[in-house]
Amino acid sequence: MNNGNNPLLSVRNLKTYFFQDEGTVKAVDGATFDVYPGKTLGIVGESGCGKSVTAQSILRIVDAPGKIVEGAILLTRADGSTVDVTQLHPDSKTMRDIRGAEIGLVFQEPMTSFSPVHTIGNQIIEAIRLHCAVSEKEARRRGIEALRSVGIPKPERRIDEYAFELSGGLRQRAMIAVALSCNPRLLIADEPTTALDVTTQAQILDLLRDLQRQRGMAIMLITHNLGVIAEMADDVVVMYLGRVVEEGPVDDIFHQPKHPYTQALLSSIPSIESTPRIKLPTITGSIPHPYNRPSGCPFYPRCPQFIKDVCDKNEPTLRAVSNTQKVSCFLYDEGRRTKDEGLVS
């Protein structure tokens, strides 16, 4: 099963919408990608691009009024069978078995994700006992082991402390320990280092890499930080307003970006390697409000290479531009100039 060619998780044309009185927010609008065992998939995008809702959809923890309206999320389970997560009831036994035991989740804010009135130990032991039939004592032993494996010093003592007694870095480590306590085969890390300082961030990224090497688990890393993606990811998915605009191996994304959004994003970030005090190229305008989603390609109002009457009228689809790279943009459409009319079909 772990031959690396079969994806562990396959997301196909996922659409998650939020139905509100003011209108429908298409938070995720047709996302497609695969996560492979032992590899890290980076999902990158700015606020509102749907990266977190994608993660929530996979775990079926999308809050009302959000709903998965279309698509499939195929998970290969430990026994080799494949299950479509979108077909399961969020509260069903299978879903609860998957959550935590097969897919672990690390949130952005370690302070708010822990209960302030329970010790770290209570919370980690709860997770272990929920998924593994072990005694309280054994669960505690495993909990201490889990804390030790993420590099928390004196875990026998730390396990009885509360979240507020730990520093930001230690809290994030404890969070990872909880997520890993049941040996998940997929870890979803949603902005795991955004709330941390750079030196602590470096520690946590290193830890994630080590744990991945030891356990061979897949990581889905969600972040807006392109530096983190470049350091960690094997493959990258770039999202904009709920859609995947580009997908490919990390080196291609950074060195031969195809989509105008990816290109603009990469050139507009101040880099620690760029020359000081020069004018940065910018992306004009700002991300549109989800209610005022542009027609056609969601990026066209900000796109420097916008083609009139094509990009604003039709929606591009994700198509392969090389063996490894896919892009959703009319610029790469063959025959675009010859027969503009027949693009939709």
Add this chain to the structure above:
Amino acid sequence: MIDQSVLLEVKNLRKFFPIRRGVLQKVVANVRAVDDVTFYIHRGETLSLVGESGCGKTTTARCILRAYDPTGGQVFFRTEEGAVLDVAALPKEQLQPLRRQMQMIFQDPFSSLNPRMTLLDIVGEPLLVHGEKDADKRAERVAELLRLVGLRPEYMRRYPHAFSGGQRQRIGIARALALNPRLVVADEPVSALDVSVQAQILNLMLELQEKLGLTYLFVAHDLSVVKHISTRVAVMYVGRIVETAPTEELFYSPRHPYTEALMSAVPKPDPRLRSERIILQGEVADPANPPSGCYFHPRCRYAIDVCKEQTPRQEEIAPQHFVSCHRARELTLRGIVRK
């Protein structure tokens, strides 16, 4: 402050916050938020204070503006009239005329603008406070300021909720510039913005600096942003400045081990540069109970015995390059690789 080109000079600045305990609220310890900070800023340049959370960079900025009363030290400021005043020692009632010369841009463009005030009121308020009673003249100046920061003057009757994060930050900048300040303190002005919008605001700040001859004290934790905007950079660790140098020199040839580790920890947006990073062990020291000697020694891979015992003095080891490290002259440290 002999040098005429120096606008601000901070000398041995200290700010301690007392920790009180018990019924009598006795002071049991002090959080040494700013612990002997010394630096200067020339007219027209951008000095960045950079460091991790809790290192005292915001507290330093607030002491300079007298939003906090410093515990000790001096803050010399050269006024428009050419006089040099110690802002730290001025009585409260003499501060107001000085405030028009020092203004602030805040981090969060959502909470720093009053949702019940229109842009005209928000940007016009400093004008009103400083004596512009004529409403028409105020509106005229507000229109001019909005144009300056790239917003349309017609927007001045609108409320902040109608604007995006980047536009709100422009409003905050317009407000800070209303009184033609000489010094603008910007506390993490882009860290709450989306990456694609950050560049717009950084460009605007550079443009305004050129046009108006502004001097910036820029407080930030993001080294890429700092590298982009600064002429010189001061690195802080647990309330102290460990290194100050011109931007390129600091990034390409750091002389303090903490600066080196900090540079190495920043993830570079290029997968071909996945390098061996220096991972600092342990945690940032507690400013209420700092270690002996050099505050960085428990995490420093170059530490020797003297580092545990003696506090290093700030030394100028190259022109404008100040380092507080016992081993600064003998160590060869790794900076950013030049492309």
